[in-house]
Amino acid sequence: MRSALDIARDVRSGATTAENEMATSLAAIRARNDELNVFLFVDEEGALDAARRVDERVTRGEDVGALAGVPIALKDNLCQSGVPTTAGSKILKGWRPPYSATVVGRLLDAGAVPMGKTNMDEFAMGSSTETSAFGPTRNPLNVERVPGGSSGGSASAVAADMTPLSLGSDTGGSIRQPAALCGLVGVKPTYGLVSRYGLIAFASSLDQIGPFAKNVADAAALLEVIAGHDPMDSTSLPELAPSLLSHVNDGVAGKRVGLVRELFDGAADEVVAEVERAAEALRDAGATIVELSVPEIHLGLSAYYLIAPAEASSNLARYDGVRYGLRVDADDVAAMNEATRTAGFGAEVKRRIMLGTYALSAGYYDAYYGQALKVRTQLIDAFRRAYLEADLLLGATAPTVAFAIGEKTADPMAMYLSDVFTIPTNLAGDAAISVPFGTGEADLPIGVQLLGPGRSEAGLFAAARVLELADGRS
């Protein structure tokens, strides 16, 4: 599939039409969706409408936007008015939101064509897309492997050339880890850079929406479209979207890159080797490599698996069978609530709700949730110190290449450990990118991770572009 920027350029010039690009995307979806289980809903009618509107605007000579006629896939926790949205859960089966997320409105304004909603771990709780109530998604590069998660459907859509772009959400690595496992660029933006209005909440102090793309420039263009202040999200940063695409080729000359031991310790040897090769490539491009140790990173996993479930247990209290979604009838309201939640939530969601409820309950609050919040402070301080010595940090995204379907489903702790390198960024509220770099076992892609302080996206894209070129992709 051609790049998003090439498609947009050709739609604007009239060399192709949005309707034609939409049809190409639809054909690719039809060819492999049954096999891979990528889309939970394909919005053929809506996509055709959106594409025709773009073509009409081109015909009238209007400025159609940066993503004119570019097909895009949306993770199924992003609300789009009138389009079925489940967040991968039976409890929302059949629900059609009465409003659209801010990011969906911005995509449409930029001329993008939403093709439908992609599979995900239920309420984004998982690292493999296997906790979806609607069955697992398969990795298009090897169908016996997981695509990663929780945004596994959005990653697979791009990896299978169904759409050149997609959106996911990243609470503890849910964009970067599937990007690594599917050979894509995936971005977790600075907390607050992208509005969360219309994103079904998992853990509100950690959730961020971000892009998947095949290449760095496409990812930068997409983030530029969706970023910027939104009065509908009280945690939205005050400024307009930053300029990103124009900085993609800035390079890394004179930059200090921190190679952080704790961000690859314990990863497979082949992953560590690629991180070291990435450091070499950045050095060859003029960066200085500084070896750093940030021991607080080791505490991130524990803090995350208390904070995120605690916030989830509160956010998911709204699924009570009253206003939307599933209702299982019972004699009184409390029994109806319980019957609805018991039937509607899957095992992983129940585990996290209970973990969060426990961490917040009287007698355990101080030992668990309270401690986790203090560890979060320590981690933020540790990153701040690291960024005095380095402009950006380098590490692995995931400990291994894509693992087998079913390999970790019986052992939640093993699954949680897949997020060990991505979680610290969410706790800190910072930005990070996963970029494909080399391959490992079974010829599957490896992703390396570039991390920066808040609002450092332009520099991260520039460094990611250096690695993309060094890895032989133009």
Add this chain to the structure above:
Amino acid sequence: MASSLRREDVAKVAKLARLTLSEAELDEFTAQLGQVLEHANDIAALDLEGVVATAHPFGLINVVRADERRASLARDDVLAMAPDTQDGRFAVPRIMGEAP
């Protein structure tokens, strides 16, 4: 240092979270959640006296706007997705044991 998780703790938490667990689920969740909490003991055991808690990466401030009338979602659009409605409102089973 936090104590280890017992089966009755999980049963109590499930009740608080409005979830019904089978006997088999109680066993399974007790073991699995116990494992996660055991991992979390690395932070439960830290001496963090005097460290300020961070609930939010950049700190939250109240956002206010002028109290002006503006468009909202139409009531019918919202009620259209409800499991049960009556007279333009959400309908639920009885809340207490009063006569219907």
